[in-house]
Amino acid sequence: MAKSTIKLRTKEKGGLIQVKSLITHPMHTGLRRTKKGDKIPAQYITEVMVEANGEPVITANWTGSISKNPFISFSYAGAKGDTVKLSWKDNTGKSDSLEKIVGKKK
């Protein structure tokens, strides 16, 4: 299995599920240049969708102002055993997704 671009951690605490995720992505703004002076084309994640048991929990619309290898953390009301799915899309059409069951070791 190819290594996923997404790292996903979930933790249950008092009825809340804390979700933390790191995505490996260059997040180029389109403003930077290489040493030769050529512009690096913009490539950044435009949408991150998080679903729990198929229901959307949080949707993030991002721009080039988000750091490289972005991190997102939030919590929602849920329980152990929920299936948390995170997927992202970038402006060049690339995407990835990862599913995880809360409280279950992989």
Add this chain to the structure above:
Amino acid sequence: MKRRSFIKSALVASATGAAVTGGILSSNAVFAASHEMDMTKAKSFDEAMKMMGATDAAESDMIKIKAPEIAENGAVVPVGITSEIEGTTEIIALISNNPSPYAAKYTIGAKAKASVKSRFKMAKTTDVVAVVKANDKFYMAKANIKVTKGGCGG
């Protein structure tokens, strides 16, 4: 004679050029209002607020921004935004001094807590403005972050 006609045509050309650019800009603004992703075209904080229709956002102390006062590296600045306003549906982060201030929008689902944390890029010392949409009204809060090394291009 030749020189005169050259100047004349040059003048005409530049005038039409300016008109065209002006036209493109205004049509962009109109387009942006209807299309989410074009928010990135907002080049100033005021413009971004206008595009969102949030110019009348009221400052609220129910919105908490958790961020360092001084960021050593503008390429990675952790910012957490929490809204205690009931019925929060959207959290929008704006970095006012960035080349395109509109940074991120989080749509909060029914189950999710209105609290998100991400890492942002900041070009220079700037205000981070959190705009929260709750019950079709906008609220905002500000935090100033001193950046010693910028993280947007360069």
